[in-house]
Amino acid sequence: MSSHTRNRRTRNRALALAAAAAALSLALAACGSDAMSGMDHGAGAAATSAASGGHQGHQMPGGDAAATAAAAGGAPAAERNGYRLTSTTGTLTAGSPAEYRFGITGPDGTPVTAFRTDQTKRMHFYAIRSDLTGFQHIHPEMAADGTWTAPLAALTAGTWRVYASFIPDAGAGQGNGLVLSSTVTVTGEGAAAVAELPAATGSATVDGYTVAVEGAPAAGKAGELEVTVSKDGRPVTDLQPYLETFAHLTAFHAGDQAFAHLHPEAKAEAGGTGGPTLAFHAELPASGDWRLFLQFQTGGQLHTAALTLKAG
Template structure:
């Protein structure tokens, strides 16, 4: 008996993705504009969906583990994608290690190449040359930005107000020069935001398959297994009715980023289909999911309707 058309299409998409990862030696995985703050579900205009080179986990082997990243302090070697400031000769350099609490801030940084010089040539990934993320150590305050680069290779990320605490800042990009040309990388650094409440950590919400933002309800179905490719199905509804008015955003209808509880390891979950310009999407979206570690992951889904970007966060457990 033949499979339904929808199921056949998904099976073919997953098979194609698996072949691509194998052909690239699984070096092909990595990685919103403003996101979820501790006090609100969304922030100003920001980022969206999609996923190819720069949004794949950098240098992952078959188990999704980085090949040579120097992990953040206290993180076991080889288990934390995106937690190193340097990889394959490329280094993320920040102008400051301290930012002010409670006020917008401009964070300036650069990426230097294997020759030690600032990289100024980047390939476009999901319509942008740089995707920049910020999240507090307790996985609150998510922001996704697309900074601008000056001629000398200095990038400026306009961060919304940060709460006191320790924050990790991620740069996701694809260099168009040097030995790593064409390979997606995610590098990160931490900054301190002094102030009252810096030591207070918010409790991670319990794993759940449903969350609501701006009147939209998002449901995620699927149980990821650490280190194995799988599929997550995201359904968006509004007022109890299927939402079919999702607009193209960064080439797809939704953007999904995940951070691992405890060490803030980074993962980008790839949508299985691109969005056609001028088209509408929803209510159901399929994502290729390959989380490198077991445990709780905080997911941030971004989608756009009526010209407004919505960001919703929920916790998902990988076995």
């Protein structure tokens, strides 16, 4: 073999090795880029959910794991993740029942009409006064065009905030729970005085029942609250199913009126009874005072107990 041929083969092998090394380097870089990209997207999604009041990461009985986690977020907002609560009802009249009409538009600007069932309902609607009194929890009806109508009981004069809690069942946000909020002015003579928030306590009474709450939730951390229901000093064991559970617990933060839905750890079987002790997954996004509203049913009657809880 001539020296010219040997030199040419040596150069060819060197070029082939260099090309292989370059290809391997590009493949590793691409792989690393994909991995980091996936990590970034995952972190971003979690952060977005936490900031938006989305339901992520905690499975609730009877619901979708990604869509039925604790709904807790920052200050209330009418728009999150491209979804917006729209309404022409900016003012209501005090002292008589009223209807609040609203709609949800998606990221593409069109009305959302596909909603996933969450705790037996496609929409959970709440109303509360600025001093955290007058709590109402309603399940409105939707018209074919996507307009919801929430029938409100008589309101006292003042500033109220409404919340729409739902899970889109189509589009960009499919399966991800959201809570959107807006304010409403209730007009009328003799506006009610602003009530002082009751001090934090571990129990409350309603309709002859005593509700005791144990637990010390820390802001931004998952925890558990234990609720015990009694009557005349005796444990209550005849709690009836309400929205697939034996109790429904909602919380509002004093000051900014941030919203949190604290989910029960166990599902209520149809026709069964429960009590006296219930466990709730608690994940409150901010420290300070929260006004809790516990709804439970006995003998076909719905009861609502209210108490103040301080989160560390």
